[in-house]
Amino acid sequence: MGREFIDVFDEWSSTYDNTVVGTDPEYREVFKDYHKILEKVTDLSVGHVLEFGTGTGNLTKMLLEAGHSVTAIEPSSRMRAKAVEKLGDLVDIQDGDFLNFPLPNVMHSIVSTYAFHHLTDKEKMKAIALYGNILDAGGKLIFADTMYQSKAHQKQAIKDAIDAKFLNLAKDLQTEYYTTIPFLRSVLKENDFEVSFERCNDFVWIMEAVKQ
């Protein structure tokens, strides 16, 4: 589920690693401090990690280098192929998505960067409830993604993109399922997670939620 954007990622796979270093002015702020963001997610991870939306494998590589074992899930076949070019057989990247995936025998952290917004809010609720059931107490959800402090902030970000004539970015912000921190906070609370949010740039925040 939430796989309606896969064609975009198949197409983007060959240039994605250029975008994250800021070659596209429209997305420069979104990817500002990209590697630092991935490093922070890695530092917050514990034990065996389940990673969703691995893309070209940049976070996967950092997690493996930090000594974590990783179950990697990515729905785009071309993104999986790019990640294999980078990681060889260090990890088996499996076809799946946030809601349908092979469940590892043991798992302590569930992580994702720049991907959770591909689920609608209804799907996000379903996913968080599922993760709440499969994580033991102390298990963590660590997601870095674009999110907003309020609906008003979301509206303003779209207006800013249009005013800057960043029309591709504006379209993304309007058509993908970016959400608000208050929404995530309330869903996580309902599912027995204690959560904190840290701002990384004008768009991206890291959400760290610990199962109680």
Ligand SMILES: C[S@@+](CC[C@H](N)C(=O)[O-])C[C@H]1O[C@@H](n2cnc3c(N)ncnc32)[C@H](O)[C@@H]1O
């Ligand atoms: C912007 S890329 C981020 C890649 C990588 N995590 C990173 O930080 O560079 C988003 C990734 O999420 C994947 N994706 C899209 N829909 C998804 C879904 N429903 N479940 C899991 N991953 C999804 C895309 O195929 C793509 O590889």
